[in-house]
Amino acid sequence: MTRHTPDGTGATVAEVTTAADGSFTLTDTPPVGGTVTYKAVWDGSQDARWSSASATTEVARRPATLTLTGQQTGSVGKELRFRGTLEGDRLRPEGAALSVERTWTDNSTTRPLPSVTVDENGSFDFVHTVGAGGLYRFTVTWPGNGVYQPAQAGHEVRVS
DSSP, X not given: OEEEOTTSOEEEOOOOOOOTTSOOOOOOOOSSOEEEEEEEXXXXXXXXXXXXXXXXXXXXXXXXXXXXXXXXXEOTTSEEEEEEEEEOTTOXXXXXXXXXXXXXXXXXXXXXXXXXXXXXXXXXXXEEEOSSOEEEEEEEEEOOOSSBOOEEXXXXXXXX
16 A cells, blocks of 8 residues: 655555455555545456555644734834744644734734744744834734644734
8 A cells, every 4th residue: 555645755554454355444644634645556366467446535634723912002112022822733833934914903004024933832922013003913824734734813902
């Protein structure tokens, strides 16, 4: 049995033994999510020609969770402080880059901010200063990868 994943890699996953009726079962944990194809090849015997068959299955990516916290209010010209985490079952997020956007909801202006990097504990923090009062929404986004789904979190701050 071979497994072919969406990232283009293939690997032999197991040799299987068929039951008397020719059926078999395979249990596998693919390394990535997406469309995975399994191919079985039987070499044949003196009495029968070789044969092969394949099956495709959709493998769900694992969920990731992104949090963002910070102050509820702030002042024009003063630093606003934010912190958060990127987490997921068996996720090792160190070095993951997160996109950051600031939306001034008073006039719907969205501006990208410098990205932030997650540390070995899955934590991150950043500061930002705004030049005008109003309600601001800060959004951090992680695009995910072949194993984990994308994640996003937001936080609003009233600046006066």
